[in-house]
């Protein structure tokens with residue numbers, strides 16, 4: 001039997017764009033990443049993950065804008081709704097429960113959604129993730145932080161009037177079980193009650209970027225583009241400058 005204990009203390013110094021640096025939240029995810037790798041929880045990845053949560057009401061244009069962000073900035077797109085619909089289609093053990101929850105416009109238990117997101121993140125070669133339509137509740141948010149062990153670097157909020165969201169959802173034409181007036185009304189109530197607190201939380205943390213989600217798709221993307229362009233503009237080798245001042249690894253073979 002063997003046991004491995006790792007402890008480290010590190011110092012970090014950032015000399016670049018102070019405001020952007022604070023949003024990067026690199027140290028938090030870096031230290032958590034190292035701790036998790038030491039525990040053997042996740043396979044070592046070469047780069048620190050860069051996580052963007054994409055939030056907004058149903059029909060606010062999250063998925064549409066994610067496609068453009070992927071094309072322009074090379075993120076991996078993880079739509080929580082698509083992952084859940086994939087579970088339904090695969091007739092997995094949770095499929096029936098997920099289908100009922102979606103029909104009712106309610107929120108699937110956090111554990112289920114976070115596990116699906118985690119699996120996709122681990123399978124991906126990318127380190128830049130767009131997590132679309134999640135977290136939808138404070139419980140979702142806390143569960144992600146606990147299970148994945150990182151916080152988002154950026155949170156986008158597509159702010160759209162309800163009338164416009166209803167119009168878009170009813171015209172979406174993707175054969176979704178929740179694209180009907182009855183479910184959309186429930187979804188809007190859930191959004192107000194459970195999702196807005198998450199948006200407010202990230203606003204208070206200074207991580208929220210609010211996009212006015214009215215106009216053409218291209219006009220809206222012109223509000224999104226500068227947010228990511230600012231991060232891309234920071235050369236990789238000056239994004240952070242850290243050194244490990246102490247690293248102790250004890251291997252006990254007893």
Ligand SMILES: Nc1ncnc2c1ncn2[C@@H]1O[C@H](COP(=O)(O)OP(=O)(O)O)[C@@H](O)[C@H]1O
Pocket residue numbers: 056057058059060061062063064065168169171172173213214215216217220
């Ligand atoms: N700026 C826009 N103006 C009009 N319709 C839009 C716009 N952006 C997206 N749509 C349409 O609205 C519907 C909902 O968009 P979607 O990206 O699926 O939103 P969400 O993922 O937030 O529910 C889709 O049919 C999409 O084509």
Ligand SMILES: O=c1ccn([C@@H]2O[C@H](COP(=O)(O)OP(=O)(O)O)[C@@H](O)[C@H]2O)c(=O)[nH]1
Pocket residue numbers: 056057058059062063080081082084101102103105106107108109113132133134135136140178187
């Ligand atoms: O983290 C999530 C994401 C989605 N959903 C469920 O899946 C539905 C559809 O989500 P999606 O993001 O696909 O909808 P959109 O906002 O894009 O219309 C939601 O109403 C919820 O019932 C959920 O429970 N948890």
Ligand SMILES: [Mg+2]
Pocket residue numbers: 062063079081133
């Ligand atoms: Mg969507």
